[in-house]
Amino acid sequence: MWKEFKAFALKGNVLDLAVGVIIGAAFGKIVTSLVEDLIMPIIGLIIGGVDLNGLHFKYGEAVLNYGTFLQTVIDFLIVAASIFLFIKLISKFKKKEENKPAAPPAPSNEEVLLAEIRDLLREQK
Numbered sequence: 001m002w003k004e005f006k007a008f009a010l011k012g013n014v015l016d017l018a019v020g021v022i023i024g025a026a027f028g029k030i031v032t033s034l035v036e037d038l039i040m041p042i043i044g045l046i047i048g049g050v051d052l053n054g055l056h057f058k059y060g061e062a063v064l065n066y067g068t069f070l071q072t073v074i075d076f077l078i079v080a081a082s083i084f085l086f087i088k089l090i091s092k093f094k095k096k097e098e099n100k101p102a103a104p105p106a107p108s109n110e111e112v113l114l115a116e117i118r119d120l121l122r123e124q125k
Helices: 001-008 011-047 066-099 109-124
Strands: 056-057 060-065
Touching: 060 066
Parallel strands: none
Antiparallel strands: 056 060
16 A cells, blocks of 8 residues: 555656646745735825725624625736736747757767768778
8 A cells, every 4th residue: 555655655746746736836925915004005105095895884793894705806817817827927938938949869879880881882982
């Protein structure tokens, strides 16, 4: 059973997924900081310092914090746009790498030997 677990846990796909999750979590923190610390203050200045988190509707004991919901939606849209632009940038670099012409493959031993034979036959003529 230990061998089966070890084979499963050390498969390439599982390790790739684990690395992806860890990098995704770290990238999520970066994007969250970008939104909260850079983009939202600029948007706040543009719209006159309105704080959406403070918007609410109260009916009796019930409080509907629709401002928090709106803020979360805006945060999501900014995060989605940031990730989209980041992935588009990475794809652009990958395309440049793919467009580079590949070096021709080295000739096989048989081809090298045949070329030597050909050259020797030419010299004899």
